[in-house]
Each structure stands twice: as structure tokens, then as C-alpha cells.
Amino acid sequence: MGRKISSGMSGWALVCSMLTTSVFLVGISAVSTAETQGLPSVILISVDTLRADRLSCYGYRNLRTPGIDTISQGGTLFWQANAQVPLTLPSHVSLLTSTYPFVNGIEDNGQQLGPNVVTLATILKSRGYATAAFVGGFVLDRRFGLNQGFDFYDSSFDLRRRAGGDPGDIKRSGEKVVRFARQWLEENSARPFFVFLHLYDLHTPYTLPPGLRRSQGPGYDAALSYVDQVLGNFWKYLAQRDLLKKTLVIFTSDHGEGLREHDESTHGYFIYQSTMWVPLIFRWPTGTGTYPARLDEPVSLLDVAPTVLQFLGLPQSPQFQGRSLLGLMQRKAPAPEAEVYGESRYGHNHFGVSSLRSLRLGRYKYIEAPKPELYDLSRDPDETRNLYAADRSLALAYRERLGAVRSRFQPQQTAKPAALSPDVVAKLSSLGYVALSGSQSAPAESGLDPKDRIAEYEQYGRAIVLASSGRVVESSELLKQLLKKDPGLTDVHISLGLSQQKQHQHNEAIQHFREVLKKDPLNVLAHFNLGVSYYEMRQADEAVKELEAALAIAPYYTRAEELLGTICLEKKDHERAKSHFNHMLTVSPGDFSAHYNLGVMATLEGRWEESTRHLNEALRADPQSAEAHNTLGSSFLRRGELERARGEFVEAIRLQPKFAWAYYNLGLIFRQQKKHGEANRAFRQALAADPTFRPARDALERLRDSN
Known part of the structure; x- marks a missing residue:
């Protein structure tokens, strides 16, 4: 898909273009680090859920975004960049692999990218680049496969503190993500590097610093103001380190946000420009040849990786399906219009409506739906006037080209649904489920038009927000109303079951999870939450069966493995518990619960x-x-390192002032040190924290007897 490098390319691109070309199939031939010296570094910044029309450099007047605007200075701003899919994981997979979602097989969040995929990171790593990624949302966690090609992939999320919450809501602040990126750059910027920076602060629910919340108020623009400050500070850091002179910086987003346009509050359901139009800025290294400040032709995120490679003078991957934009910027005559494809299966997968597909070509955009749509974006950028009936012949021509795009690019072997292993079939059969090799869902084209169900979808969204804010009774009522209208909505059954779990109505919750599994025996969430309810009802054996089924289907589902490990601990089966927790670390090396429980067992x-x-x-x-801290202190105490133990107990008490065990352990140290007065005080504080805490009462009695 790459073009010849023109004479207008920069000096290093011409030099690098003479490097030996290799064919990128599964493996990628590596080159020595010495060959990369002199090549620019690359920083790819993706601000999740960012609408292009909310940036002042794209014409927004209600909020200034000076930090992001600075990136466009000395660069090229692409005015009409489009995402392929309005969901975080699929869009980033398309961005980094330059492949269509229907080709790479990642069309929804929570799917797992197969191994040996060629990405921008794998290519740059093979050319000697140091590679690192820092992600702000759990939806891009390493377990989903986007870590391929990165020497360091920072996706540290504590799922323990968000148990029962929506995984799509789990995030880290932009400040924290950037801080870790800066720490990595301090040690790795001496040679060419590729850094992928992902900020998730614009994704609901908004969690802003208190000071900014007070000054800006809640909402999308306030979150954007925060992101702009974070990136402005990062830009200053890059300038102070003199990194901008030799670094290609790409700024973009994975998708936009509905913000009530077309009655959609968030994203994923529709594929209008409110969620598909994204910013795209290439900020060139100092000394690069002349490029236009703005380009108005429609482009897509598929084009980012090919453009980076051509700019660096590196050969293109035959797997890439986008095009390099350098030729477009250097053209002397008008270029042929390029097709821009979009899709969403989200409404079909989660709400029983038809999937959506679109094709943009020039000024027109066609949306394939049960009620098709055609828009002239040059005159109607908000897509409010459907021209399908008035210009049916043009719409049908676009429909034909849309079908041709899908026919031209066939799914990769790794994207095809894999047959279930005999172990999975046996596990599901033992539970009474008929194990199928794929989803039982109807064809993607079936179902109501999403436009006819947007009111119910928004009601479902309100129910989720109510549940996450603790208003589970109100949430449950809304969910029950939805199920009366359509009892077949599996996601609504799961959400209602989760709300009932929070209300300790486990028998009712079990009925909803079982209803889901009748229709979809491979539903991991239903198996897991059925196991949770059985566990809470003290039916450990039934819980184990469901948790093992969840893991058989999705071996990376660490929450199921954590609960299995916990059950093994309760049964005193430490060897099986260790096996579960150790396996968790192969999926998530920094998992708190796995390390904590392994630490407890090692201490014992x-x-x-x-x-x-x-x-x-x-x-x-x-x-x-x-x-x-308390357990680490106990470990030090048992080996006689009293001062180190004391420090950990004091810190545990500082973090949790009513922590009876920490006071008790502190008392044990004082008793060993013959500081009976301080020991007495610590044991009494343990009882004050928990009047039923028997070890502290016994310790006080022994202390009195010894005196």
C-alpha cells in the first residue's frame, strides 16, 4: 500500500529508504540498533473519546485548548479524519495494525487480538526502536493483545477496587499515565523510540481533580480542559528535554462522543460523524521538508501507520490496508478520492438491533441500515437531512462500493472464530450447556434499525449510570421495564442480575444469569457472575464449576481465577490456590490480588x-x-526484623485508622521490646477499633498476668 518516496522527502527518509526491504508476514526481520541511529523517534498520542470539533484548532469557540493547539504548530492538521469503529479497542487495533475491523476480527471491546499480528510497534521494534505504551483505560489492558511489539506495556489497573463495576469505566488519570511515560523517557530517549500514549479522561464517568471540578464544573468540556493541561505540560517536558527536534508526534483519537446528537449520549451505537470524526495531527521533526498546515481530503486512522513508515523511510507491511498520506500532501494534481469505511456491531451484539456499516467517498456518506441513509457532508455536516429517498441511485452506487470494500479485504486466518477445544466442550457439557463453536447471535444484518430503539438504549444507559452511583433499586426498575419490552436482551439480564447481587438478592440474580446462558452458553460474564452468586450463597462447589467454565472460555479472565484462588484458600488447598494466582500473573504481571495472596501464603x-x-x-x-502493609509487617515480625515491621504497621494504621490487626501486631512488637506500657496502649487501641477482637483481649490479659 506504500508509494515511492518522492524527491521531496527529508534526508533521513532518503537514506533509510536504501535499507534492505524485508517482507512482513508473521515474523519481522530485525536490524541492529546502529541502523536506527539518526532516525526520528515517534510519539503517538491518542485521547480517547475526543471529538475533533471540540478543539479550538478545529474551530471550537466555547473552550480554548492551547496545549493541543500547540501540537499543530509546525505540523499538518487533517480536517476530515475518520475512525473505522466508535469503540476503544477495535479502533486502536485498526490504528496500530492498519487493518479493517472485519479483517482483524476485533469488532467489539473485550475481544482478544491473536498472536503474531503485524503492528506499527512490532515493525519499529524490529528496526531497533525502543518501544513503550502507557494506557489510561483498562479496555486496552495487555490481556487483550495490543501489547505486541512493545518492550514495555504499562497497563496497571487495580480491578480489586472496582469489583462489580463496568470494566469500560476503569481508568487512570492522564497525569499518572504521562508521569510513567516521562519516567520511561528519562531512561530510554538516548536512542530512537516509539511511545504510545493513551489518555482516557474524556470517557465517562468523568473523574477530575477536585480543584478543576470546582472551577470548570462537571462534563465533557471540563474533562477536555484537564486533558489539555496534561498534554500542555507533557509538551513542555518534551521541549525542555530537546526531544521535539528529532521526534515525529502524531495526535489523534479513537472515536468521538454523541453528546446527545442523534439522541446518542455516548458512543458505539451509531456511526454518525459525532462519534466517527476524530482529530489527526502530524507534527513533524525540526528540519523536515515543507508539508501543508492543513489537509481537507477525507482520511482514516488506517492511514496513520503507513504514513509513519514512509516518513521514516521504512518498507510498508503487505498486511497494511491503509495508505500513506505523504503522497497526498506532496501531490501536484488532485488525487483520486479514497473510500473511508466505518462500522459498528455494538448495538447488534448488545442490544439486538442491526449492525451498521458506512462508506464515505468525497462529500457523501452512505450508511447501510434497515433504513438506509445518505448525507452530503459538505452541506450537512451534522447529518440531519437524509438524501436516500431523493437520490436513491447514488445511494445504491455507494452501497455497491461498500460491499466491494468488504469483498476486497478478506478476514485474516487469526480473525476467524476458533473451534472450541475438547476441554472447553467437556467443561460446558459437564455443566449441562451445549457448547457451540461460536456465538448463537443472529446475522449482523438482522434486527431492528438502531434508530428505532435509541430511546430504549438510552434508558439502558441511564440504568447503568444509576447502578454505578449506588442507586440500584431505581436501576433495577428501569431494567425490568426494558425486559418487559424485550425479554431477549442478554446484556439487560446481566445488568439486572448485577444490581440484584448488590442488593443480596442472589436467587433472583441467578435466574437472570441462567436465562442468558440458555441463549448464549459461551457468555463469560454470565458464567462468572453466576459463580459469584453461588459463592455468596456458600455453594462453593457450584461456584467453582461456573468459574472454571468462565476460565475455559476466556483464560485471561483474572477475576474468575482470583475467586477460584480464594475458594481454594478457604478450603486450605494452598497448592491449587498458588497455581491460580501464579497463572493470573502470566496474564496481568502486576495484579495486586495475585501478588498479595502469594505473599500471604509465603509468609505463612x-x-x-x-x-x-x-x-x-x-x-x-x-x-x-x-x-x-500489615502483612508485610507480619512477615518482618516473624523473622525478628522489629523496626521494619513497626514501620509497616504504623503505615497500615495511617491508611486505615481502625485497623485492629495492625494495632495488635504493633502491640506484639512493643511486648517483645519489653515496652509494656506502649504494648498495653496498642492492644487497647485494637479493642477500640474492634471490641470483639479476641487476640487483643487475650494479649492484655497475658500482659496483666506477666506484670
């Missing part, structure tokens, strides 16, 4: 070095964990 077994290592890793994941 007197394996001090191992206990210290795991507990320190747990504290790295969650420095605010009073339990981990």
Missing part, C-alpha cells in the same frame, strides 16, 4: 524472600493497601 510458610517480593509488588500496584 516462612519463605521470607518470596513473601517480601510478592508483598512489595502488591504495594507497587496499590501503595494505599493497609492489608498489604
